[in-house]
Amino acid sequence: MTPKPLSVSVLRRDLLASFVVFLVAIPLSLGIAVASGAPVAAGLIAAVAGGIVAGLVGGSPLQVSGPAAGLTVIVAGLIQTYGWRATCTITLLGGLLQLALGASRVARTALAVSPAVVHGMLAGVGVVLVLAQVHVVLGGSPQHSAIDNLRELPGQLVHPHTHPALLGALTVLVLLVWSRLPRDGWLRLVPGPLPAIALATVTAWSLGWNAQRVELPETLLGDWSAPVLPDGSLLSVGGAVVSVALVAAVESLLCSVAIDRSRPAGVPRADLDRDLLGQGAGNAVSGFLGGLPIAGVIVRSTANVDAGARSRWSAVMHGVWVLVLALSCGPVIEQVPLPALAALLVVLGVRLMDTARVRDLRHHREAPAYYVTLVGVVVLGLGEGVLLGIGITAVLALRRLTRLSVRAEHLIPAPDDGPVPPRTHVVVEGTLTFLGVPKVTRLLQGVPSGSHVDLDLNVDFMDHAAFDAIHQWRLAHERQGGRVDIDEVHEAWYERAVTGEMSQPRKTPPPTRWWAPWANRRRRSEAELDAPEVSPAAVLLDGVREYHGRTARLVRPIMAELSMEQKPQHLFITCVDSRIVPNIITASGPGDLFINRNVGALVPRHGSRTPDDSVAATVEYAVNVLDIRTITVCGHSNCGAMAALLAGGTEVDHLTGLSRWLKHGNHSLARFLAEEPPGTDESPLTRLCKINVMQQLDNLLTYPWLRDRVESGEIELVGLYLDLQSANVEMLDRTTGAFTPVPDEPVPDGPPQPRSLT
Template identity: 85%
Template sequence: MSTFRRDFLASFVVFLVAIPLSLGIAVASGAPVAAGLIAAVVGGVVAGLIGGSPLQVSGPAAGLTVIVAELVQTYGWRATCTITLLGGLLQVALGAGKVARTALAVSPAVVHGMLAGVGVVLVLAQVHVLLGGSPQQSALANLGELPGQLAAPNTHPALLGALTVLVLLFWSRLPSTGPLRLIPGPLPAIALATLTAWSLGWDVRRVELPDSLFGGWDTPAVPEGPPIGIVGAVLSVALVAAVESLLCSVAVDRRRPAGVPRADLDRDLLGQGAGNAVSGFLGGLPIAGVIVRSTANIEAGARSRTSAVLHGVWVLVLALSCGPAIEQVPLPALAALLVVLGVRLIDTARIRDLRHHREAPAYFATLVGVVVLGLGEGVLVGIAVMGVLALRRLTRLSVRAEHLVPEPDDGPVPIRTHVVVEGTLTFLGVPKVTRLLHEVPPGASVDLDLNVDFMDHAAFDAIHQWRLAHERQGGRVDIDEVHEAWYERAVTGDMSSPRKSPPSARWWAPWANRRRRSEEELDAPEVSPAAVLLDGVREYHGRTARLVRPIMAELAMEQKPQHLFITCVDSRIVPNIITASGPGDLFINRNVGALVPRYGSRTRDDSVAATVEYATNVLDIRTITVCGHSNCGAMAALLAGGTEVEHLSGLSRWLKHGNHSLARFLATDPSGEDAPPLTRLCKINVMQQLDNLLTYPWLRKRVESGEIELVGLYLDLQSANVEILDRATGAFMPVPDDAPPARTVT
């Protein structure tokens, strides 16, 4: 299907969505109904041609309803048009100044709280229209009048509103692939309500259009009022519409199909500004990028800005030729549509996400502020709360200590204290830190972990002076900085620029290395292996758990590893260290000798085959790596003929899977090689296990078709270097420093 044909068909879908929404938003804003149609036309044609987001559709937005309603009540409609025009010119200036991305600095918690507040205000106002009444001037007044309105509804408007809501709910539950879903829900809902009211002759308020779309046009009027209030109104229209449009543009950009260019946010702001300037001049509502229409545009198959432009053209044609039909639309049906739209603006799923990041207070503060104080004031309240939360995070500090007191029978062993300081260490946290440090007994050996992202001079001076005083009294202080070496740099005087300190060695060093110094210094008694294991778990909880918790939370319900890694059970091999990988990257199978039983082997063992099947068929892994290593005990046992392990029946049976590696070793001419026999067998074993994988017919097909890649690695324990197998030459080569490894199977 050609691009133009896709855009042509998509434009009709967007047009059908835009008509009822534009009418409803105009009614809810207290503006002339024609203003909604003018804004839809201008948003499609002007913003569509100039804007920087090809698939975004602009027009009157529900998020601006409250602002426009307040402006109409305060300054009148013609003056509101002037404010819209000036707001558009301000957006053009911002776009020309390349500051579009600055608008995205507003926290999503504030933006979504603002939209939720607008949704609440919209629902409270339109419920009155739906029930046959009239909305009040404020959300609180609407809330106060709501019980009386619910107690005595007007029957015909209430029935039409209920019918509209039911059709919208029914339409949203239709199968997504059905032919009816090609028609947007608002169209049949409004059409059925209009047909019902007309056929039954119900006396309900209907849409009123002027004789022609621009028949009542007049030049925009200068707003009358305090200059500060007018400037604030212009800023509100410009910034709220800009933020909503840019957020919409970013969301649309993430869903764009292949071949569609990325959004240019600065150009998009220029397009929105031009559209608002023209809409205000012609007597239309303010416009913004609208996620509902933009999503419909993408799902309908649009591929360029032609769709958005054509949808504006269809709105213009309808407004000029179908005025009598539009005037039959009952206002309660439009109010019901807006109630549903307002409920959708209150996105409860966002609350759960914000709670994870502890930003829910800003969301609720903005929501309540918009409902109680107004849109601009509510946004300022939300920004203030977000600032307080950010300041609290910047000054958050955790300090804890653990005193290890020796047993009476251990002799005169000094007390050892482990102190951990985490967070941002400024003068505000100095009292908390020094209070705990002064509780350390004189003469104690102290391990001070500074896991801080910033340390000012006051904090450094307090810690340094305490350290000097403690060491003068016979104590010892070892300072370990996990992130940036703030303390070390302050001591040496090298404060030119922050440098990342090398990561703490403790997490990868063996337990014995970590305990060696403390045992020598304290002459500590031997502890049980279980106690060492639990001590390692405690260190993980204290140092690492909080760092990996966000990653583990994402992986908790689903794993998506990229590689199957088959290696030996040897304790000296740590796959995540030699591949610099983390949780969720490697699907690991470990066994004695890194062996892969051949397909149909007499000594049956399905553990490795089961791992390969699950990795490739369920997890869709495309790379299988076999990693051998030097001084492998399993290979040494094969060289010795299995005599050293013949008393271990299970191991002896398992090592039979390595006989092919041994036979290959014996058949290989070692001339020209100076490697010891065990080293040669360890490397040959990797090659053989890759060949063993190819004995599985289904796997061989996928390897030969290029769907799965096989890789051989070899770890030399003494040098800690990893080599990669070059399948063409049968030799292990150093891993290139600046290029990805070549495929090992062709």
Template identity: 85%
Template structure:
């Protein structure tokens, strides 16, 4: 009976999710078809084929495929150059190319394209969409290039068509208003969350145009979905240009689909299998071949629809396939309704989508990695030159940046000051060379070495990961010349022995070991190295623990042994640190402290039972007493964190843990925090975040219920501190107790 019930439950989730994705797909498919200059039916055909074919064959169960905004610019150029039927042939051939790539199992190679180039391409496509569809919203027609659209836009703004402009404005306002509607609890709130914003926005604009009789161009569907179908024809042009078009469609659609598949795979629920990227490429290729044959737009994995599918609770690929079935049913039975949709409303929807593609948060992330130039170069290239040229420009910029990083070299020298009492001798110099030492860095290195005085004693540290022959020859010849003139050179190679190997003639590469992981990194980040160490694919928890101990003995123990020897007979911590048992909270990391600094008490929810509580528990009180009375600690810190499971259980009324008797009793110590939460005004913060912060404030107040501790706090002998760790950003905030808010930790401590 269990499998049957599980199957019914899964089907129920997939059925609901398929309707949600279907509601998202309809307006976007129509709008992308209009923006591409293709027949309206081509968008519906692509949505149907993407859902059914890619859903059945593809390797990412929850990814939803269909016409993608990222391909709009390519398709529009192809339609203008070769015509629609020839564009269908290019789509079909692009699908066959994807099938060949998938069969060759090279899918992951497409992920080598830098995200800076991909996001720059999407931002450029978004800007091109906005410039083109702005003309449609204002009652005009888009020009053949983005620059022409930009040049003609001021005149279009000064002379708009009233009704299309109003319908476009209604659509945008409805989208913005829908995204800001409160999503309360209950069935109504749940149903409201499931309705995607584009549907009510397009419905409102359509109803307005129909009820008021406004004149505006509307969707024009053929009598039947495949009415007037004609076989694709070969495009007329040079073989070079045609092959370039096929490769552009195939590769851009493949990269966009694979990136979407990876993103969805990271968010997949428990029990959903991992994505098979090679199989997914086969599925995308099959869908593009069928879509091109039937007269549809190119197909790719679409992050908007895929995200909606996951958030709606999809469990299997049945949701993706069913969404394609619903589009087919709508196209066959509801053509007259679709034909009432104003083109201006679809154009406004695409303008909003275009603005969302220009995600400024991506720029901030890329700036940290110094990859923003590639992003902006790709964006500008797509707008000014075209999509293919813009992507190639971005790839070229990334290659230049990568080459610059590979040849980055730091060279510095300083004269060592003799220690008082040393016998006088030749001057001593310390020269440090860091980075990759190739012929490109020889001029810089030679210039610095020649500045070292003759006869000086030189300590040369070579901290380089590679040294070519030109660099070796420059260093070696300088060394020989310097020693002939009475100087002395001691060369110390910090890592690899490139210089020594070149001198001795032994250039055989020593066996490489996996680079040591950061000591603070989770085991999961180091599992591959530890699995290799244990010579097996499976690592038991105890073996993983012992592998970590061995790493500690080999790397960390020798460094902390002097400190531990000093602390072995007595501890002198400076702070009592009370925090949650959550494994993601590591006190010594977030306070940059070491052995002997923190006296730590960890419990569920970082709580302090009140003095005289009806649910007695002396473990925390005993810790506080010992810390303040025996260890003479003068600071007590309560540290809470985001997404605390204990606080989530309190918000849920304890129903999820009521079968755990000990935990249920312990959570009663959080009742004051919950009451304080209910008594405070709502803010923009999520309820769980607000309760986690309020809990820190309440536990500090709970400490003051102990009379002996309150006296020492009021006398200024003990200081109470509140901290809050946001797990997502890894940032720590400190409590401003008079203001009752958490603020960033100041850059400098005022004494």
């Protein structure tokens, strides 16, 4: 990554951003040091090392490194076990391990850890942080474990110390008020932690309140001495080094990826391997000088981006500001009350427990790993909780890989089909191994003897046990007079096992999304970009070839059944607009819809002055010959025909046929002009598009023979509206005249569903 020359404007942006980040870093660094049980100066040393060293060496230009709340629990445990100087050695060795990992270019493998585990770990750290720091806010001292803190909390709440509790409450109140200030206000240029700590400090000093204060050594490095080796077994010390290195690395890399997504234009992408080198160098320097472990911190990094930073010099200069303050403003820092810092960390801990993450994970069914990791970190400890979460993630992944769906439907023949054997449709989807054999055989044994079975094997793998079970059942079923047709959607696992051709199947490219436009599915290699433009006819023929190669064999059984007769139940009238595909928005297939498409989805009224029998002929045939039970009119947003009606038809005057046809939409336009606009922000075009659907349904009722059948309940009229931008379909409520979302569940009096064997 070659840095670009710095301009004056970039340096000015970075200078201002560095000061904002510096204001955020000071209270957080002090608070994290206090929460970890380390010397307060260790937090400032880590902030300086994270800013200057990691900022210069790292590969993420806008990321800001320093002491992180996510490492608080680890550091506190290490200090209790080995002492402070030995913890510095562990930090130093963890930095060297990160340097080795960065040199090995394995940074992206750290991202293989499930986000559920990472966010569960951070939430667990947040719980531990809150439980510990609440005691400090109330004037007490934290215990050695989260469970002990929880056990002692009721007594601490009953007997709080007044002055520390008031300072903590004041700090939290300022943070809450500051977060609700307008984002474009000048006060928001100052980060919330600074005024919160400053106000608490001034209050404690001016009123002479009794509360513990920050204690700094005479110099930043104090009575510095070289780090000492930890006193413990090689295995335990090595585990501590690995824990610090990996937790800090994963947190930094995730922060780097998150900040990389929001980087402004002109800022280069993050180099994760180089970023790991920067974190390793920063931790090595911080540990050697007596500082806390560092990691990329999302709070400071986000503040850096929001403040307008454009290069790594913002992070570097923020480290310089911290160094200058620590050397010159020690007496001021020593006036900061510890309960205020503890309250700041309580708020930070609560933010680590981000409930929005849980909602996202629940959608992907990964919430169990999140909760297990959270509880494990709180009850067992950070390392044990993370390992437990990784184990649960592995179990969930294995369960997904072996997931199997089996379902069946009895297809009951129509009364006029004569004496035909019963037909059963069985679908097997997923990974078919010996684990799924009991499930498949239990269902297949419920298939009636002598029936015709369509067995769809939509599986990505089938082992021999599964093949043998299905094959033996097939032979037995056919011996009893039944028939089995097997259709394999992906690889022909069953066919290859029957023929004995069990060589490794040739890897085929993944199936294209059949519903996507041609332009989205064509491969755009560099060679093709330089190739001459393909004619529309060639593109069409390519589509036919793709159909023959991928789809024809799948729909051939269905088309063979439909080849002599069609029995659709729905007439679907919609616009000719190419963006509307009725079979996609209704999830229907061949033989389901009888479709009429015309400009504007118009239905000429009975006895219209401008005669046109095309739509009427379609409706007559659908109702009187095909015995259609439902007629649907589907409109859509941004309809060109409706736009032409709004413009008075002037834009299409030169198109005589179209101008004549659009006269059938005059009733829709008149209805639009007669109705009062609703109190919504709908555009006039959107309102006309929806009114047009209602008007065309009314136009259908102008045909006396059709109106009689609608009023008798033989035919149902349905209005739909497709919003192109959201791809959502709305349904017309004819009693209120409003379009509402289609309900997720079918209505109770809906059509009967096929009976399932499962």
